[in-house]
Structures are given as C-alpha cells and as structure tokens.
Amino acid sequence: MPILPITYVSTSTREMSSWRTSKPIIEYSKCTRCAICWKFCPDVAIDLVSDPSIKSPNEKFSSLEAPLINLNYCKGCGICATECPFGAIEMVREEI
Amino acid sequence: MPILPITYVSTSTREMSSWRTSKPIIEYSKCTRCAICWKFCPDVAIDLVSDPSIKSPNEKFSSLEAPLINLNYCKGCGICATECPFGAIEMVREEI
Amino acid sequence: MPLTIPREEYMQQGHTACAGCGATLSMRYVLKGMGPKSAVVVPASCWSVIPGELPYTSLKVPLLYTPFASAGAAISGLREGLDAQGKQDYNVIAFAGDGGTADIGLQGLSAAVERGHNVLYVMYDNEAYMNTGIQRSGSTPYGAWTTTTPVGSKRDYKRENKKFVADLMMAQNAPYVATAAIGFPEDLERKLSVAKSIKGPKFIQILSPCPPGWNYNSADTVRVSRLAVESRIFPLYEFRNGKLTLFKPSKTVPVSQYLYLQGRFSHLYDSEVKVIESAVEERWQSLLRKEQV
Amino acid sequence: MPLTIPREEYMQQGHTACAGCGATLSMRYVLKGMGPKSAVVVPASCWSVIPGELPYTSLKVPLLYTPFASAGAAISGLREGLDAQGKQDYNVIAFAGDGGTADIGLQGLSAAVERGHNVLYVMYDNEAYMNTGIQRSGSTPYGAWTTTTPVGSKRDYKRENKKFVADLMMAQNAPYVATAAIGFPEDLERKLSVAKSIKGPKFIQILSPCPPGWNYNSADTVRVSRLAVESRIFPLYEFRNGKLTLFKPSKTVPVSQYLYLQGRFSHLYDSEVKVIESAVEERWQSLLRKEQV
Amino acid sequence: MYEVRFHGRGGQGAVTASKILATAAFLEGKWVTSFPFFGTERRGAPVTAFTRVDDRRIELRSQIYEPDAVIVLDRSLMSIVNVTEGLKNEGVIIVNGKSGNLKEAGKFKVGYVDATSIALRNGLGDPSHPIVNTAILGAFSKISDLVSLQSIKSATTDMVPSKKKENVNAIQEAYEETELN
Amino acid sequence: MYEVRFHGRGGQGAVTASKILATAAFLEGKWVTSFPFFGTERRGAPVTAFTRVDDRRIELRSQIYEPDAVIVLDRSLMSIVNVTEGLKNEGVIIVNGKSGNLKEAGKFKVGYVDATSIALRNGLGDPSHPIVNTAILGAFSKISDLVSLQSIKSATTDMVPSKKKENVNAIQEAYEETELN
C-alpha cells in the first residue's frame, strides 16, 4: 500500500486545554439546564449528563440533564458564559 | 522587434465570394430604399449609395440612398431576401 | 428616411463567419453603438475565429484575444490600465459567447461586476459551444439537441433549464443589465446608448441565432431571433437602478412556431413542446411580477 | 425540556479552530441536520485546516479535501460516483467558505446547480478570506476593513457591496435556497431538514462570525450573529418552488449596534454608517417586495 | 500506395467521401488511411481531405503532396485553389461539372460528372446544399481502377446514416454519366 | 553567532519579539536574521520564533536547534513543549512567570519575570490577551549581554505602531523586576 494522504485519527483523542487563557465555571445553583450553553459551544466541549450529584437550583430541573464542561477541549472562548440566560457561567483566568 | 501575434490587415482586403452558393439580386423597381436589407446583412455586404442611375419604383424614393450589394463579400445567406418587406430581393443560384 | 441605426461600420467585411451568422450581427451592432473609442476583448469562441487567421483582423478597433476563461479579468485589467494612462474616455468591451460567459467565464464576469469596473460585457448568446461544433452550454435551452445532448434512443436532449446570465447579473445588482436580440437592432442601439452613459459595469445578453448550430436555413436568422422574442422564450428587458422594465412585443406568437423552425428541436414530441410552452409562460409571468416590484 | 436541535454530534472535539469560531458551529449544525449518511467536500479554507494535520480528522463522516476552486465539481463527481454504486441515499455536501463560493468557486457552484445534481452546497460566510489572514472577498460587506482594504489615509475600506451568493442562486432558480445564521440554530436545522427532503441542488448560506477576522471578543460570536439578523444586515430567507419567504425577526436593532461591536468597522464615521444603514433598509424593502411576488 | 486528394467546401461532405473511398478499399482487403486537412473556417470555406490505400500497413502520416488522383466536389473552388497541384503525370482528376477545360488537362486522365444534378435528382441535399459526395465516387470508380463500383456502393451503405438507396442510385448514375475528357 | 528561540502562542507577539530583538542588535551594528516557525494553527496554538545575531552576514538559514537563549512568553506552554530542548550549557532562559522550578535549571542561566502583570499594568493588551512581548525583552537584556536595554527600547519604539511609551515603561520595569534563579 502506498503512503496515502488519508487521516483517520479522531481529533477528540487529543487535548486542547493548553490553548485556553480562561475557563468557564458553571455555578450549578443558577443553572436551569436549558442546554443553551451546550448548543452554542464551537468546541463541542459541553456534555449533557445525568448525574444526580450535580446540584440544581430547583427540583423541577433536576430530572433534566446537566451541562458538564469538558476542559480537555474547551478553548475558553466564553460563548457559553455570554449566552447563558441565567448568568450561571463565569469565565475565570487560567493561572499562568 | 520580435515576431508578434498581432494582426493588422483588414479582412475587407480579401474576397469571400467563392463561399457563396447563391446570390441576391435586387429588383430596384420594387425597392423602396428602406435600408432594411443593409441593416441586417451580417457580412456588411450591402452599401447604401447615391447613384441616380439606379432606378426606383417611384419619384419619392429616388432621393434616398439605394442598396447596392457588394458581391465580393456577400456569402449568400439570404437574410436580405427574407427581410426585404417588399420582396425586392431574389436569391439566385450561382453557376457551378 | 433616416437610418434607424448608426451608419458607421466598425466591423468589416471579409470575415470568416458562416453565412447568416447572428453573432456577427451582434458585433456589428455593438460597435455601431459604442463607436471608435473602444477596445474589444474576445475570449475563445467563434469570435476568436471569425476575424480570420493572422495577419487579418475584422474590426476597426483594437481586439485583444484572451484565453477562454479570461474575459472578465481582462476587461478589468484593460480598464485600469487605460485609466492609469488617463484614457477614461475609451470604452472597454468584452465580447464573449454564452459558453465563455455562463460557464467557464462566469466567475470572471461576476467578480468584475462586483468590483465595479467601468466596462461593458456583451454576451452573444448562441446557446451552445459553436466554435467546437455545437455542444451543450449552461445557456442551452431545455429541449435542445446538441452533440453532447444527442437525443438518441434515451431521448437525451438537454433536460435542464437555460441559465439566464442576465438574471444573475440583476441578482448581483449590476448598474445596468439588458437582454437584446439581433432582430431588434434599434432596441439594442438604444440600450447601448444607455449603457454608454452609465459609469460602472454593464451587461448585455444578445440572442444571436446560429444557422448550423440551431439547424435552420441561414436566411432565417433575423426571423428566428424575432420569433424568440415574440414567443417570449427570450424576453427582452432592461434593469437599471434596481428596476426591471420588460418589453412587451406588440405581436405574440406560440412558442411552437419558434421551435419548429429549428432542427435542434425537431425531435420534440408535442407533449414535450407543451412542457416548454408552460415554462415560458411561467417565466414571463414571473418577470411581469418582478417588474411590478 | 427537549433539546431544540439534534443531540448527535458528527463534528468532534479537539479541532484547531480559533476559540469562538462561527464556522465551526456551522459545521456542527449542518452535520447534526444531515446525519451520518453524508460525505463532506471541503475546498481550501479555514475548514481545510480546522481538522488539523494528518493523521487527524474531526468529522465522523468522510471528508474529501479539494483544491480551492473545486467544490462544485467535486460534489457533482461524488454524487454521480455514489449513484453509480446505488448509494442514492447518501447526502453529498460541499462545505466551502465565502471566498471559495462567491469568488474562485462561483462557476463550479453555478454549474453544479445548473446541471441539477442532488447535492447540498453550504457556504459558511465569514465575509473574507480568513485562512490566509483576512483579505477582502466578494462577500465582504461594504465598509469593512480587511488587510487588502486596509483603510489607510485614503480611507480605502471595502467600497463595493457584498455579493449575496444566495441571491444569485435564487436568480438561477435552484430548487432550494436559504440563508441562515449560527445564532439561530433551530431555524438552520429546520432548513436543513427541508433541504434533505428535496432532490436536486440545494444551497444554504450561513453567516459564520469570525473573532479574529471581524475583530470582536470571541465570547460574542453568537451575539454578533444574532445582531446581524436583527439589524437586517443579513436577512434570513428561504426560497422554494420559486417562492421567497423572508424571516422577520421579532426584535429589530439599529445596524450601528451590529457594526460597533466589530473592530473591522471601527474606522467608519457616522456619516458612513448612515450610508450602510440606508443600503440595508433598501435591500430589506426590496426583499419584502420580492416576497410579495 | 495510391493517394487521393479531395477538394470541397465545409458542409459538402468531402471528409465523408474520403472515408467512404477508404472503406471501399478496406473492403477489398487493403490497408487504408483517410484524413481531413482540418481548418477553423466555417461552412462554405474550402476543405481538403485525403485517402491513402496500400497493400500493407501504412506508415506514412504526412499530408499528400503528389496524389495519384484528385476529386473536386465543387467546381467553383478551381478559381481559388490549384486543384492539380502535385498531381502525378497520368493522374486521375474528377470534377463535378458537366464538362470543362482543365488547364494542363493533357497530362491527366480527366473525368467530368454533373454530380450536383444527380444528387438533387436523387433527393440528396437541397439546391443550395446538394450532397454530391457519393455521386462523385461513382464517377471516380469509373476512371480509376483503385476500387470497384460495387465496393463503393457497399462502403456507402455501411457509412451513410440514411437515404442508402438514393445514394447507391446516385453512385450508379454518376458511374454511367461520367464523361472522360 | 548568537541564537535565540522564542516560545509563545498565536496572538502573543512572539514573532514581533524576535524581530525587535533582531532590530536592537542591528542598531548595535550587527547582522541579524529573525524568522518564525510558521504554523497553520489558529490563535492560541503554540508558536516558535527565532533570532540570529552575528558580526558578519549570516548565511545559515536552517532553524535553530541549539540556541544560546530561550525566551518563553507563556509559561503554560512548558507543559506541552520542551522549551529547553537543545539549549546550550550555560545558556540563558527567560520565563514569563513570577518564579518557578525549571527542570535541569542548574545547567542554564534562568530568569523569571511576571511580564503579564507588567504588561497589564502598562495597558498592553487585556486580561485574556496580555501583550507581553516587549516586557520580556527587557528581562532578557538583563541576563544576556547580547544587546543593551537601550537598544531594546529604541528597537521597540521603531517597531511598535502605538503605545510606544507604555512599551518602553514595560521594558524598563521588566528589566528591574527580573529575578535571576
């Protein structure tokens, strides 16, 4: 077989966290689990998870999946923080 | 000076009559000098001339310029004959 | 009776076009309208052959030959080059076929219009690649036979609609867009004089029948062109300042009358002709509506 | 609360786009809408770099890289090649930038649409050549700074209007044409599902803001996109069966609000902003009128 | 090797004639080549075509400068083209025309045939574009012994898409009506 | 010949830093070259740049594999890039950071400077994108005797399009605050 210009390894096998200068932190007590942050993340760095240990502002939200930021991939763009209608995400500078 | 791909001789210096298989003949007695044949000739082969010797069906037209076919250039398409509103042009087969 | 179109000739006799060539009439009329202070750019097409082999030329104005896809860029370069020399008063004209405009030259044209150069682009539309012997172009109408849509046992005539480049130029909001037909030279001359008065990119698409390509008798060139307009299969319009004006022919004829004159449509069954007729009507109605806008 | 857009991800993490890249969101949404039975063709653009260097790929569907001008032809070839193998049920998608669509790839796109292949062409519109570092494209809006319209002492910002490729596609009567914006993903998903149901060429132009290219804070990508629609500078519409439907945003904002957020417009004087505002209004009115047609 | 040159005009079928002649010789077991001198010019412009016939594979691929025979489909060409250029002594020349005076005729075997009338009479083409290419080959087979009349007919039937019978008739009539000069 | 390697991220100005350093040496009469290792990656991706200084015209155009000095604009890079790779024994390394523990530090002359704070304090960039490239050169001129502080300042004034004074201040402050390790 010749050496072909074909790429087969998923980029999700690599870390991008070092590109970030600040990172998003979700304050779950404010999070209504609306998934808007998930929807707008260009780095697909927000998972939606069913994890009873994640706190929720209100019973009625706790049955919903919660957003969980995957800091391996998050580049810290801040879109999630801007778009969260409930101000539940804060961007925090990474330590240098 | 290099040999350049530049063309400078007018094609009107050459004859195209041999391309023709039939030729237009104007019957001036029918011609109202409307210049429609002149207008539509793709070979620019019809001149408009002031020549008192060319007959005219009617006094009122004789002051106008008359169409004169230049058989050096006419390719015999027959457009003039088709378009002449007065049926004044006939296409005649060239002798082979 | 005064002549209805300018008398001066800038296209000369002795060219090597086929007898009855509509594309040649287009050039003749365009140069009459634009006058001697013009330069013409011609990409590969019948018109790169019509003036004949070296040392001949058929125009009384400079004629710059270019590669097939180059017309839009060449008029841009020529315009800026002339302007840099203070020759703003010379007209720069592209004279390109439908293949060189709707297909391989489309992005060059579109980009020249987008950049806004002061040029006139004329598309002489004979609805196929004629110089190479009648192959389908994007501007070939639905239903037509060409050597690459050869009908055959599978009835493989052109199955797609004609791409109307003038419509694209309107969509791009070019300062001036018009369609014209060699059967209506006075209309074309008027449009040229409007175009001449506008600074910026102008586009005129001229239906230019081709006897061998459309397979009709060369004597019928002007007639066919007129029927195209009267049957509304090739509507004449003008677009200026974002406003469309549609020419409504005083006489209208059925589309079939236009089609039957031409060998390229002779394979069509009546039912297929009907399809074309209703598409023509639909487009006409939509143009009428756009005119209202 | 159910998710408003499909859950499945076919674009993966770990790509090398800039933080806050709108073009990346476009790809993410398009693949969600089109699903796993798809192949994506990407010409030279940011998206030929975003998946990273060999051996990496970021998509869960095959991604065929092509030369810059090749997208329209490549989807045509890919479509026919798959059809020849009985794979009519796979989607063939071009994903190309505005430069690769409005400029160097325009005739490839236009020809593919004319030929009528069953394909979807997505133009992710970041309004300049971003991969090469922010040069003017035909799709760059009037007034914008780019490195080739660098303002300077002669105020040489982009002086020409944006070429709206979607408008050209409508003029070509493509079976389906839509504009979309990453700030409105539900709208985009709906349009994708319509597109998926139509056989023939589909075209969707997605405004995809670019933080470094437009010079705004990466956190504002979605916001900027939303303002583009709400200020009507980038109207969302849909065109199907020759009929235009214009989306009227419930909230409208002045154009200046959109412009002021972006460094690429920061050189504009108020009077220049006014010019843009009235052009936006004019285009909006003309779209409203076209919707009536 | 036997070499033939055809003179005609765009649209008259000179190229097809050269191919029919080649096919006729091929049917008789010969090796053949046939080729046009292709121009960019349009309908009506002068056209030249060539046929070579030999007993073995033909290697020579240059044009034909010294033909054994010349076939003129359109007599009007003779005023602008030197049709006998390079024609070998004792060579054959067929002209579409009732009769005529060829310069240097004495050097050649000259035949005249009114192929135009024959073609029109047989419904081949129309008055402004008569298709004379098959008729003139009938005439050729009369003065040249390169190929038989029958082979010309068979080759024609093989090659023309329609009006097979009319063409065969025209060939036969031309054969009969050819005048040797 | 003296060779310097810069490590930074897209957007931080490592390439400009390498050019300013070259200019400073040029102002002192040296021949210089300065060049980036240019990647296709985007804002935030690791970037390398190089400066060479010599007394005569520099012919060597390969990358720098055994630098005399290394300048690290972004400390977080040190977890993904081996910044001391090839650094000569006794070589100089400057890191943007308050202080730290460089592996193999003993082999090198190490300096730390909080260029980020200095830059922000002087209004260079914003918290998410501080522009540290000039400050760190101030630090460099303190431990390396390649170029004088003054030349760095002059070169900076020549090259930066705006905030000239702020940059010069940052250079001075960095020079003063650099800690040798």
Add this chain to the structure above:
Amino acid sequence: MESVQSHRKIMTGNEAVAVGVKLAKVKVIAAYPITPQTTIVEELADMVANGELDSKFIEVESEHSAMSAVTASEASGVRSYTASSSHGILYMHEPLHWAAGMRLPLVMSVVNRAIGPPWNIWGEQTDTFNQKDTGWLQIYCESNQEAMDSILLGYKIAENKKILLPVMNMLDAFTLSHTSEPVDVRNQKKAAEYVGDLELDSKLDFKNPAGYGSLLGPDGPFMEMKKDMRDSMYNAIGTIKNEISNFNEQFSAELPGLTDNFMMEDADYALVTAGAISSTAKYTVRKLREKGQKVGLIRLYFYRPFPGEDVLKAVKGLKGLGVVERNLSFGQRGPTYEDVATSLYGRVDIPIRNYVVGLGGRDIRVKDFERMFEDLVEGDNEIEWVNVGVK
C-alpha cells in the same frame, strides 16, 4: 453467442478512444469540449444516449471542473474518465497535481494540440510535455489501435496496487484523432474481464470515516509521501512491461515495450520520437535501409516514467543520435533531449542532436526525416529547427 475475437473496423483515433472507454466499463465521465478532442466526448455522449454505455456523463463547465469531478467520483470508488487537449490541459494543471497526489487511478485521453497565442488548433505536444512532472504516467500513441488499447492498458496499470497513479494517454491532433484507419476492436467481454472491477482500497469509507487529502506540515510524512509517489512511478517500469506482455498475449495485440525500437539492431544513426510522427519516421527508416543506410528509430511509447535504461540499451553502439521534439522549452534544449541526455550522461558518449519539428501542426514529411538523418552525421550539439522560416 458473441465471439471473443477482435473485429477490424475503420475508425478515427477519437472513435477508437471512445470505444476503448466503453470497453473499460467506465462508470463516470466528466468532460469539456475542445477541438480536436471534441469527437471523443460526442461519441461517448452518443453511446450513453443510446444505452450502449452505462455511465454517468457530467457536462462540466470547464476542464478544472472536469478533473475535479472525476477525481471525486474516482475517490467514491468507481472507474472514471476524462479527455481534453491543449488549453484545456493547461486549465486543469492544478487538479492534475491533486489527482496524482490523491493516488487515484484515473485515465485521461489527451489529443495533443498547440498552445496559444496565437490560437492554433493543430498538432503539437507542448500541452502534455508541460504536465510531465505532475505525477501522471504518460503514454504517447502511434496509431489508432494503440489509442484504443492504451485505454485498457492504462486502467490496468493505474489501478495496480503497487502503482496507483493516474495515466495520461496521448494521441496527436488530426494525424490520429481525425484520421481513419483499420482498428481491431477488442471484444467487450474479454476487455471487461481484463480490466476487472475497480478495487480501490482508499475509496471513501462510510464505515470508518476519514479525511481524504488533508493537511501536513514540515514535521509530518509529506516528503515520504512524495518519495513514495516517485518510487511507485519509477519502479513501475517492470510492472508495466509485464502488463504489456500480458495484454499482447490476451488480445493477440502488438503493443511495444516502453520504447519501440525499430531497426535498431545494427544501426549507426537513430532518431528518438514520440507519437504519430514516429510512423513517418519509420517509413523513412525503411526507405533509407533499402538504400543501405544503417539507421533506426527509438519511439517512446511511455514518456513517464521515462524508460532511461531501455533507451541506454538501445543506443549502445550508435555513432549519432537525434532527439526529435514536437514540443518546446524556451530556456533550454527540448525536454526529450533532456531526458535522453540525463539517461545517457556518464554512460555512453554518443553525440546527440536535437530537432524541433511540427509545432502548431506544421506537417512533418519524409524529406524532413531524411534531412535529419543526413544532419546527424555532423553531430554537433545545438538545437535544430526543422522546416522553419523556409516556407
């Protein structure tokens, strides 16, 4: 039952090519018209329209798109084909490189035609000589028979897993493309068996989706890929020879080797040619041999990979060699001369002369070759223009 024998028919080179494409069971064709290639495309369009060929036919809007379309269709896993000429070839220069770099076994026919300005539609090989370093194999045909056979051979070689590079098949404008001559039409069934179905390991895979084409920096295996391409072409010579014998056996055909050595055994002087002018050269050689002159001809059937060793073997013992070019390099001797000199440098010391002939369709005659053979005896080292300025 259809016989499995070839049957002989008179056809033009372009017709022979079209039949070759049909025999090879091509599935996607994308092409753009250009004189003198047009009749190939028209013929194929006819076959498709009449149901004789089951192939998708894409009427692209340019040659750049023709090549881009077939590259994509081939990548999807079906045998694909295009044809062009002259400016069309120049216009697809970029995607030519791309197709080769993608290692896709396309076959393209080229009718060699001159390049403008001035526009000129006649024969000359400059168009494809300008593509010799694009990664495509190049075959120059001498007859319509070869034009047909080389399509089948072309796919066989291109698709060989050790090669996987596209093949360009040349025929000269008009001299072959529009010249009718007898051709043995290969049997369809046998031809289909010969080429088999396309098996492309690297075709677009929906199960294990990958990126095809990708991006690579100085640190990646870019150079290794290019070396692999070069090795695959250069080392293909043995494989090609086997494939040719195999073809000849299966079809009772007469394809030559990579070179076609004509009356070279005891020759003192010889010419090197490519394409249809070789026939007239052979005619001349035969004629001179009859007069007792020890002359011969080396025809390059393959030009890429360049059969340097074969040329070396053939020239051994010559007193003089003439390299005939129907193409042009402006700043050096001709490309074929360069290839020959490169292959012979340091290994033999035969004087080589260089002749430029037949540009823009200028006819090449027996007397021209005779003159070259005379001239060869003198053996100096400059370029000679044959039949130029002496009209």
Add this chain to the structure above:
Amino acid sequence: MESVQSHRKIMTGNEAVAVGVKLAKVKVIAAYPITPQTTIVEELADMVANGELDSKFIEVESEHSAMSAVTASEASGVRSYTASSSHGILYMHEPLHWAAGMRLPLVMSVVNRAIGPPWNIWGEQTDTFNQKDTGWLQIYCESNQEAMDSILLGYKIAENKKILLPVMNMLDAFTLSHTSEPVDVRNQKKAAEYVGDLELDSKLDFKNPAGYGSLLGPDGPFMEMKKDMRDSMYNAIGTIKNEISNFNEQFSAELPGLTDNFMMEDADYALVTAGAISSTAKYTVRKLREKGQKVGLIRLYFYRPFPGEDVLKAVKGLKGLGVVERNLSFGQRGPTYEDVATSLYGRVDIPIRNYVVGLGGRDIRVKDFERMFEDLVEGDNEIEWVNVGVK
C-alpha cells in the same frame, strides 16, 4: 533633498519585494491571496491606501484572473505586476503561457511553496519548476536583498526589446518570505530612473487598430513565432549579464551572474543549488574549506534561460558534482539534474549525483549538506533523498 543612497533596513523578503514593486513604479497590480505570498499583497494594499504608491490595485477572484488582468493591463501599455505561490501558480498555468506568447514584459513574484495533497504551506520549489517551460524567465533569490533588486532587474530585462518576455522572481516560503534581515533599500529616484517608463511598441493602438493574440494555422508563421521566443530567451544570456553589471554599478549592488560560483576556483567537489538553501550550503562550504576540504557551490540565480555554458565553465576540473533539488519530478531524475546533465553531456565526464531535499518545508541543515559532500565522493548515478524516512 533626498539622498540618492540606499539606506539599510530590516525587512522580510515579502516586504522587500513590495518595496521593490514600489521602486519600479508599477501602475497596475492584480493579485489573489495565498499563504505565504499574502503579506506582499497586503503591504502593497497598504502603500496604495496610504498614497505611497500610485497604482491601481485589482482584487481579483482567482489567480487565473490575476494573470489575465495584468496581461491585459500590460497590453494597454502600463507596467503591471502580480504575485502568487503554490496552487495559485498552478491555477494560472494557462494564462502564464498566454502572457509569454503575447510577449508582454510582466514581472511576477512567487513565494515557492509545496503542492498538495496533502495541503502544505511550507517551502518547496515544485510550483515554479512546473512552469519552467511556459516562456517566462526564472530567477531564484537567495536573500531579501536579491528579492528587492530582482524586481528592478526583472523589469529591466523583461522590457528589453530584444527579450520581451515576462520574468518570474522566486523567493522561498518563510526562509525568505517571512525572515527579517537587513536590506539596502534602493533610492526611489534612482530606481525610477533605472527602470524608466515602459515603452511597449506592441501596446494596444487605437490609431492603427489591430488584433492582439489572433489565430494561426499550420501554414502561418506559428513555428517562427515560437522559435523567436525561444531565441529571445536563449540569446538573452549576454544581455542579462550586461544588465546585471549595469545594476551593480548603478546601485553599488552585489547581484551575481546568472550563476553564483562560490569557492569554485580550485574545488574538487561541488553542489548545485537554487534559492535560499544556497546560503546554508555556502555556510557549509566555508566550514568544510576551513577543514581543508576543496569544496564549492554553484548557485543558479537564473534558472530560465538555463545558464548551461556558465555551469560548464564552473564545473571544469571537478571530481564530483551534486545537484540539489528542492522540487520533484516523479518519472525521471530531478529537473535541475536534467538541465545540468543536458549542459554537460558530451563535454565533460564528471560523475553527477542528485539530491532531493526540503520538500514540504522540511528543514535543510548544515549536517545535510555535509553528508551530501561526503556522499559525493562515491559518485554513483541514482537519486538520493535527503533526510527522508529517518525522522
């Protein structure tokens, strides 16, 4: 009053090129962005936007259009310019031929970059080596100084009425284009005097309107035109040498001859290179000389026309020669090897080796050149891939 002296400034190769264009008083620029050429175009756009350069700037939509636009503007009679790289150069292959055939004295800068797939934006010269037979003169620069000076020299040569062919000026991706180093900026007034105003006899003439480009058949002087082009380029060597001395005198500059012979006088072994890698090669030669090894370097400043006689003169007496290629031919040895072997064939008998280096931006180091010099002693005839597969 402005001094007429050059002043020294640190600038990248691309900046130096842009300044060169400004110095040459170019009137029309049309260009399309492509890494790593982009900064040339951006710099020029800045100059125009700030009124420093009085030039029309056409932001074309492709490289085919860039070349077509400047061909037309040059034909209108004004000095015109474009720049590109890699795929952009491939995309303008057709109009490159056209511009040369029109005999228009354009100058174009090319930042040499690799060709995909896979996409690769780094240094390699395959892009322009694939254009060597288009009728353009080719200059490969070694430094930013040469990059600037070669623009002025380029116009001077191109516009020379005995030559009238376009000139392509190369600089290596990143190694020059993005590398900053000191450059003597030529004085504007003097530069303007040096290049003068464009006098183009064949420019579009409205008084005696002609056709420019036209059509020509086998019977017309097509072949004579092509021969004239070839003669104009090939015979230009003397003129070029004069123009170079003249330039050096007027600007106290240090342009080499068509070749740059470095420590060749008594060399036993030498390499042939082109472009920026030559600097590192010189560094290596100097180093080896210090160790007593008699080595040298022949750098090709001009590659078209190929300075074959100069190379021949320089190699006389060598025991071994190595030709280093930063480009690729797949079906033969490298193009530079072919040019060298062509020029030396039958005239000397020095063993020549061929090295392929630095494709796709792979770094070329002193140790690589050292190894080549070691290897040279062995002197066999195959191609060597330097630094490949050994990562």
